[in-house]
Amino acid sequence: MTSLLGHPAGGEGIGYSFSQPTAAPVKQHGFYPYTDNGGSTLGITGSDFAILAGDTRSTSGYNINSRMVPKVFKIGGDDETGEGAHIVLSVVGFAADGNALKERLDAVVKMYKYQHGKPMSVSACAQRLSTILYQKRFFPYYVTAILSGLDEEGKGALYSYDPVGSYEREQCRAAGAAASLIMPFLDNQVNFKNQYIPGSGEGHALEQKKAEPLPQATVEQLVRDAFTSAVERHIEVGDHLQMMIITRDGIQEVFHPLKKD
Amino acid sequence: MDHFPGTWGRPRNDVYGAYDPTYLQTTGPKTHTSSPAVTGTSVIGVKFNGGVVLATDNLASYGSLARFTDVKRLRVFGDNAVVGFGGDVSDMQYIDRLLESIDIRENYSTHGNMLNAKNLHTYLAKVFYKRRSEFNPLWNHVLVAGFDVDGKPFLSSADLLGTTFSAPHLATGFGAHLAVPILRRRFPEEMPIEEITREEAVSALKDCLKVLFYRDARSIDKYSIAVITKEGIDLKEDEQIEGQSWAFAERIRGYGRQTN
Amino acid sequence: MTSIGTGYDLSNSVFSPDGRNFQVEYAVKAVENGGTAIGIRCKDGVVLAVEKIITSKLLKPGSNKRIATVDRHVGIVSAGLVPDGRHFVSRARDEASSWRGTYKAPIPTSALANRLGGYVQAYTLYSSVRPFGVTSIVGGWDCEAELAVDGQVGSGPKSGSGGKVEGAPAGGPGLYMIEPSGLYWGYYGAATGKGRQAAKAELEKLDLTSGKLSLSEGVKEAARIIYVAHEDSKDKEFELEMSWISSLDGPTNGRHEEVPKEIREEAERFAKRALEGEDEEEQMEE
Secondary structure (H helix, E strand, C coil), X not given: CCCCCCCCCCCCCCCCCCCCCCCCCCCCCCCCCCCCCCCEEEEEECCCCEEEEEECCEEECCEEEECCCCCEEEECCCCCXXXXXXXXXXXXXXXXXXXXXXXXXXXXXXXXXXXXXXXXXHHHHHHHHHHHHHHCCCCCCCEEEEEEEECCCCCEEEEEECCCCCEEECCEEEEXXXXXXXXXXXXXXXXXXXXXXXXXXXXXXXXXXXXXXCCHHHHHHHHHHHHHHHHHHCCCCCCEEEEEEEECCEEEEEEEECCCC | CCCCHHHCCCCCHHHHCCCCHHHHCCCCCCCCCCCCCEEECCEEEEEECCEEEEEEXXXXXXXXXXXXXXXXXXXXXXXXXXXXXXXXXXXXXXXXXXXXXXXXXXXXXXXXXXXXXXXXXXXXXXXXXHHHHCCCCCCEEEEEEEECCCCCEEEEEXXXXXXXXXXXXXXXXXXXXXXXXXXXXXXXXXXXXXXXXXXXXXXXXXXXXXXXXXXXXXXXXXXXXXXXXXXXXXXXXXXXXXXXXXXXXXXXXXXCCCCC | CCCCCCCCCCCCCCCCCCCCCHHHHHHHHHHHCCCCEEEEXXXXXXXXXEEEECCCCCCCCCXXXXXXXXXXXXXXXXXXXXXXXXXXXXXXXXXXXXXXXXXXXXXXXXXXXXXXXXXXXXXXXXXXXXXXXXXXXXXXXXXXXXXXXXXXXXXXXXXXXXXXXXXXXXXXXXXXXXXXXXXXXXXXXXXXXXCHHHXXXXXXXXXXXXXXXXXXXXXXXXXXXXXXXXXXXXXXCEEEEEEEEECCCCCCCCCEXXXXXXXXXXXXXXXXXXXXXXXXXXXXXX
């Protein structure tokens, strides 16, 4: 018997022309769930204060979305005014993730207070933030976070993170678009890298200038200088400088103008 | 005779070639929208003393085809909030029905719908963010206009990724490139919105729509404009761009009869 | 009631030998104790009104509303057990919303009444449940204009085969009353609760069948009827609660809303004057 069909009939019975299901090629998703909203943040601590700052520009590619989108948030305070907060978080990278992260941490810190009847310590909050970030290890919050406050001894505390929750306590940290511009400046001006004590020796014997906590006024000026310089060299940084100054008296928020070009 | 009834009436392989079984494939990964289909272009908006103006054109494109030419892309929510939609039109309709169901639910209470534009924007941004996190985005970029709790004019943007931002004037899509510079020149950002009149705001948006019609190939000269004030929403959905001048085109090679 | 105590009234869904469901009849008793609720189907809208007995001076005046909005164009008022009424309204809202989900259009009042009738009836069929202790009046306005589908984006063709037919009659007022048995009828004027007999007598005098009564007159009459129906329980204080649904060109633009305070108070003044007038007539006769 000759079949009309190309393949031999029989054996399996009816000869459907599509009897062999072949694996469909895996289709690629055309949707990329992230974007970069630019901007930069910076935190420096002193012996009894901490400063977290960021610019307020929001970008999409070469577009400026808005000149006033703050990246630094009070955590655990009043929803509208931030009153009562003692922890500050900055987020830079993908702004939507940044907002979601901020809201989650804010909720966590509030729940801690309601359940334990005392404010969450900065170190506990820092650990918790790491956990929150790591929980999304395989679909990360695409942000660089910096958390700041005063530690149990009243000293300035600052924790910096990568997007998946790796974190450490530091004296200072710059993050975001202009991190690579600001960080070396901070190394030199805060940790006195490449600064030596004149006449202390020759070659390797030349003594490094020892890093010590800086006074608040100096730090404020460093932050402003860091940003005015970053604005000159990075197109995604500018418009306004938002600064949160955390002392034992509370959190003070100040804005300074930056170049809008 | 073919003794296999299952093959009767089917296209013969020797004539039509083997059937491509991938068309009947029901397995494989679950897929979602990976690109929009029928789309609307820019949305533009400005705050002024006592309110906000929002405008879009009335076109829904299917790729480069001007598919629907009387599409209403400004959607009213409650008594004084408007959403202007860019991007996928079917997702816009979905969101519109979502907002309608919220409005109905809010009206169960004796106070009626108390949600303001700021509440609406927060909600929409969360819907967008949730859907992008499920890799099933609502393919839109919207502007929300109205008032905040304190009764101050409110204008804010939200997009398919859940990104949000706010400014005295905003534009989505092509408008971000063409309309925003015009609006920034006309209303410098340090200028308080109290110094901008309703008439100035409306006329600025009309000029922006005209420029967008000149230069955005996916736009038309029919538009909708909504003026939101404390008195309510003045929505016009069948407007025509006036005072067009194509004189500039004469000097451009490649237009009309000048083909070289 | 004969055959009470014969055991046939102890379980729902069980017929007595003479074909009655006693649990349903007891539910009707619960309704008969509730504050009077009425609905009037006018030519350009529907009014709902209820006599809300004040059970405590500690309750805030104007609070604890008894008339509920179900969808933009539908309202429900019930007499009987208030919590049963709330559950009933909740079901009505689900039905209205699911209709929208399916048809992308508001539910017609008749269809809603039908769904609710079916729902209430189901509570007479099982021994595990009891019937609803409410009789509910459903009032709505079906849009008389050609309706856009929910989420519709364009205006459709302006001419040709898909064009609009001018002057085709559509929509209008709807008024239905659903009883604990699941029985429901459409009404020109509906009344339930304690003062229903008096209210029905007044409604019948209004000549509603001719379709001449306007909504604004309907509001006044509704207020008056509630006041008349209250005459028999004068010792108790009450609040008048009223809502209305007008045609698209009327005061509520096809939506179900509370009657504004000024209009309600005006209607109450009218009601009180009408009552005083009756008293005087009675005195004259004496």
